[in-house]
Amino acid sequence: MSNVGDTSVLRARGLRKVYGKGEGLVRAVDGVDLDIGTGETVAVMGPSGCGKSTLLHLLGGLDRPSGGEVSLNGRRIDDIGEKALARMRRSAVGFVFQAFHLMEELTAVENVELSALLAGRSPRAARRRAEELLERVGLVGRARFLPSALSGGQRQRVAIARALSNEPLVVLADEPTGNLDSAATLDVLRLFEGLHESGQTLVIVTHDARIAATADRLISMRDGAFVDETRLSGGTTGQLGALVGLED
Amino acid sequence: MGRILLGGRLAVRDLRRRRIEAALLLLAIMAATTTLTLALVLRDAASDPYQSTREATNGPDVVATTIKPTELSGLEKLASAPGVIGHSGPYPVTPAKLQASGRTSDVQAMGRDAAPASVDQPKLIQGSWVSDGGVVVEAAFAGALDMRVGDPVTLDGRSFEVVGVAVTAAMPPYPGGSCLVAAGCIRGAIPADAGVPARLLHNPGLVWLTQADVRRLKPDPGSVSYVMNLTLADPDEAQAFADATPPQSPDAPFLESWEEIRQEATELAKDDQILLLIGAWLLGLLAVASLSVLVGGRIADQTRRVGLLKAVGGTPSLVAAVLLAEYVLVAIVAAAAGLAVGSLTAPLLTGPSAGLIGSAGTPPITMSTAGLVTAVALGVTVVATVVPAVRAARSSTVNALADSARPPRRTGWLIAISARLPVPLLLALRVAARRLRRVVLGVAGIAITVSGIYIALILNTFLTTQPLAAGYDDAQVEELRRVLLVWMVILLCLAAVNAIVITWATVLDNRHSSALTRALGATPDEVSAALAAAQVLPALAGAILGVFPGGFALFAAINAITGGDSDRVTLPSLWQRLAVVLATVLVVAALTAVPARLGGRRPVTETLQAEHA
Numbered sequence: 057m058s059n060v061g062d063t064s065v066l067r068a069r070g071l072r073k074v075y076g077k078g079e080g081l082v083r084a085v086d087g088v089d090l091d092i093g094t095g096e097t098v099a100v101m102g103p104s105g106c107g108k109s110t111l112l113h114l115l116g117g118l119d120r121p122s123g124g125e126v127s128l129n130g131r132r133i134d135d136i137g138e139k140a141l142a143r144m145r146r147s148a149v150g151f152v153f154q155a156f157h158l159m160e161e162l163t164a165v166e167n168v169e170l171s172a173l174l175a176g177r178s179p180r181a182a183r184r185r186a187e188e189l190l191e192r193v194g195l196v197g198r199a200r201f202l203p204s205a206l207s208g209g210q211r212q213r214v215a216i217a218r219a220l221s222n223e224p225l226v227v228l229a230d231e232p233t234g235n236l237d238s239a240a241t242l243d244v245l246r247l248f249e250g251l252h253e254s255g256q257t258l259v260i261v262t263h264d265a266r267i268a269a270t271a272d273r274l275i276s277m278r279d280g281a282f283v284d285e286t287r288l289s290g291g292t293t294g295q296l297g298a299l300v301g302l303e304d
Numbered sequence: 305m306g307r308i309l310l311g312g313r314l315a316v317r318d319l320r321r322r323r324i325e326a327a328l329l330l331l332a333i334m335a336a337t338t339t340l341t342l343a344l345v346l347r348d349a350a351s352d353p354y355q356s357t358r359e360a361t362n363g364p365d366v367v368a369t370t371i372k373p374t375e376l377s378g379l380e381k382l383a384s385a386p387g388v389i390g391h392s393g394p395y396p397v398t399p400a401k402l403q404a405s406g407r408t409s410d411v412q413a414m415g416r417d418a419a420p421a422s423v424d425q426p427k428l429i430q431g432s433w434v435s436d437g438g439v440v441v442e443a444a445f446a447g448a449l450d451m452r453v454g455d456p457v458t459l460d461g462r463s464f465e466v467v468g469v470a471v472t473a474a475m476p477p478y479p480g481g482s483c484l485v486a487a488g489c490i491r492g493a494i495p496a497d498a499g500v501p502a503r504l505l506h507n508p509g510l511v512w513l514t515q516a517d518v519r520r521l522k523p524d525p526g527s528v529s530y531v532m533n534l535t536l537a538d539p540d541e542a543q544a545f546a547d548a549t550p551p552q553s554p555d556a557p558f559l560e561s562w563e564e565i566r567q568e569a570t571e572l573a574k575d576d577q578i579l580l581l582i583g584a585w586l587l588g589l590l591a592v593a594s595l596s597v598l599v600g601g602r603i604a605d606q607t608r609r610v611g612l613l614k615a616v617g618g619t620p621s622l623v624a625a626v627l628l629a630e631y632v633l634v635a636i637v638a639a640a641a642g643l644a645v646g647s648l649t650a651p652l653l654t655g656p657s658a659g660l661i662g663s664a665g666t667p668p669i670t671m672s673t674a675g676l677v678t679a680v681a682l683g684v685t686v687v688a689t690v691v692p693a694v695r696a697a698r699s700s701t702v703n704a705l706a707d708s709a710r711p712p713r714r715t716g717w718l719i720a721i722s723a724r725l726p727v728p729l730l731l732a733l734r735v736a737a738r739r740l741r742r743v744v745l746g747v748a749g750i751a752i753t754v755s756g757i758y759i760a761l762i763l764n765t766f767l768t769t770q771p772l773a774a775g776y777d778d779a780q781v782e783e784l785r786r787v788l789l790v791w792m793v794i795l796l797c798l799a800a801v802n803a804i805v806i807t808w809a810t811v812l813d814n815r816h817s818s819a820l821t822r823a824l825g826a827t828p829d830e831v832s833a834a835l836a837a838a839q840v841l842p843a844l845a846g847a848i849l850g851v852f853p854g855g856f857a858l859f860a861a862i863n864a865i866t867g868g869d870s871d872r873v874t875l876p877s878l879w880q881r882l883a884v885v886l887a888t889v890l891v892v893a894a895l896t897a898v899p900a901r902l903g904g905r906r907p908v909t910e911t912l913q914a915e916h917a
Contacts, residue, residue, distance in 0.1 A: 118823060119909050139829065143827070145823065145824070145825045146825020146826075147825070151823055155912075157823075157912060159817060159820065160712055161715075161734075161738060171824045171825060173723055173730060174727055174824055174826050222825075
């Protein structure tokens with residue numbers, strides 16, 4: 057278990073999530089301890105059904121653990137009410153989903169500004185922030201497009217922009233390239249690389265070694281538990297980064 | 305043939321698969337068909353007591369009246385006219401003032417023989433027949449004045465005793481009735497400043513005395529009129545007989561057929577019928593709105609089936625026909641059920657008048673009634689289902705096979721406005737904007753219901769404050785109120801079901817967006833409030849439209865159709881209208897609270913993963 061000490065922004069201790077009972081009991085997450093430091097990028101890999109996505113949902117307060125603790129910025133979130141969890145999510149956590157999960161009837165800029173509006177920002181400030189983020193992800197020219205008019209990679213970039221809308225403490229990405237082709241995957245990889253360099257704390261669940269290569273730490277998961285942890289020296293400045301085409 | 309069998313088989317199987325929705329569809333259409341059946345058959349049901357009275361009293365086929373004693377020969381000639389096989393009278397009739405138990409009422413006093421007559425012998429339900437000094441009172445009139453056998457009464461100051469209470473088919477029961485006297489009669493409520501001649505009899509009742517007593521009341525033979533009752537060889541020719549014997553002079557006998565008397569005797573049922581037709585119309589409109597919501601959701605869930613049918617060679621028209629078939633089936637069942645329930649309950653709604661004997665029977669269902677009710681059921685169904693069915697039939701086969709959900713509608717201006725609102729209203733407006741058609745149907749449903757409430761308020765106030773203006777006694781007012789209550793209850797129940805169904809459809813349709821919004825930081829309460837507000841705000845709009853222009857327009861239409869006098873009614877006051885709007889909003893909020901709360905608390909991850917799968 058890594059110890060990032062006083063700079064932990066996200067911490068889990070003895071985290072568990074079980075479904076069913078008796079012979080049908082499934083331990084989706086089984087006694088996970090985790091510390092993620094500010095500005096750190098952590099990749100979680102493992103086979104399908106090992107509990108990666110469930111772990112992410114628990115860390116982001118989208119689901120309640122069956123046992124253990126989760127702390128965000130030093131404050132426990134596993135025992136707070138739904139209302140407090142929602143408020144926490146809008147200000148401290150950004151989610152990126154494999155299926156993008158954009159609102160089909162909203163344009164790209166309207167999708168991005170939604171988080172800010174939910175957080176109570178003025179429409180003008182929310183729109184300004186959304187346009188800045190779309191420029192950052194290279195989609196300012198597509199701001200008025202509906203999701204149906206965007207490619208998969210473009211949709212995921214809109215979703216990443218949305219996740220950054222309220223300047224979250226941590227961005228949780230669940231298989232962000234799972235539905236993308238190679239070219240789109242590279243675009244998203246570069247975005248995550250940029251986020252990492254800007255000091256954004258990232259937790260990425262992925263099957264994709266290329267994504268994992270951008271991380272500071274790689275955690276392997278199996279049957280709900282961590283089985284291995286590797287510190288990747290230099291992140292994308294290592295050999296793996298060059299192999300996946302992230303180095304010039 | 306094969307296609308018909310295919311369509312039928314698919315329709316039946318789909319109905320079996322979703323029984324609750326099929327039951328809701330059936331109930332929505334049946335509410336309209338039952339009320340319409342009641343409206344169409346009520347008068348036939350109400351005719352039974354008159355028929356029973358006619359048989360029991362040997363009721364006349366034609367009643368001939370002359371107000372001039374000098375024209376008595378004209379009456380007597382009628383007794384031997386072609387087609388006449390029997391008669392009784394002529395009997396003298398004179399106007400008088402009756403006083404009983406401190407109450408004064410105008411009456412038409414008819415002189416009869418003590419011996420029974422072959423034509424029109426009123427049937428006693430209490431006491432005995434006329435004797436000197438004894439008066440027999442028409443049953444409905446006796447009930448209205450609370451007179452019993454043995455009560456002392458005076459007629460023009462002369463003392464009499466009530467010796468009997470009887471029913472007759474020769475005249476409609478009180479407060480209806482034919483005018484048999486030269487002084488003339490006026491019925492209903494009379495405004496104080498109407499300037500009506502004092503000699504006119506106001507709402508006169510009917511009493512029978514001996515002929516001698518009548519002559520003692522009015523010694524001047526010139527002031528007495530005469531009545532003769534005729535029996536025809538063919539009673540069905542009575543109206544033709546009355547029409548074919550035009551008056552030779554203004555003083556010639558006036559002829560009234562038994563059909564005309566029955567018409568007036570069942571006048572209450574006619575007003576019941578009008579009320580029920582209003583109810584049936586409103587329920588039909590509401591059923592269209594309800595069905596449109598239910599059918600829209602069902603057809604959306606059948607996307608894959610549509611794709612399969614098209615993939616195996618089904619044309620768009622075949623696909624539309626298959627989709628419509630199950631709803632046509634429900635409509636036919638609803639029509640049959642409505643006809644059955646309506647005809648069986650009609651006797652319960654129309655009690656017999658106190659002036660008739662026997663009770664209302666189950667009326668026969670004629671081909672025209674069955675045809676009209678079925679046509680209405682099919683019409684309501686087709687109007688509600690044709691648009692979703694045709695849309696589904698024209699959808700892309702590939703998209704249908706992929707079971708792609710119909711994308712929500714984008715309403716840019718609503719989205720822009722919503723950004724300026726607090727979070728629950730922001731979400732509510734966007735929920736509504738996703739399915740504007742459903743919102744419009746919700747508004748329409750509430751507007752229809754509230755316009756019905758508006759009309760019910762007007763009618764109830766009218767019946768309460770001015771029953772005599774409509775010519776009714778207390779028992780008849782209660783019957784009209786009962787009829788009004790029946791369709792109001794059905795309307796409110798259907799509207800409530802509609803509101804709940806629309807809310808559930810909205811909650812289910814917004815599963816993904818609700819879960820996503822919560823993932824992005826909306827609290828469960830904010831999402832629940834949004835789902836509820838998405839129903840309450842349209843309900844407010846619908847309630848306001850239902851009062852104005854809905855209620856106003858409906859009332860004007862009813863007056864135009866029935867020839868009513870709108871000056872005689874009191875429109876709901878401003879506070880009553882506001883109370884109706886507020887009550888509607890509160891009721892909708894209460895009905896939608898549970899589905900909205902549940903919708904705001906669905907597990908986020910399960911919902912998002914299910915949508916992704």
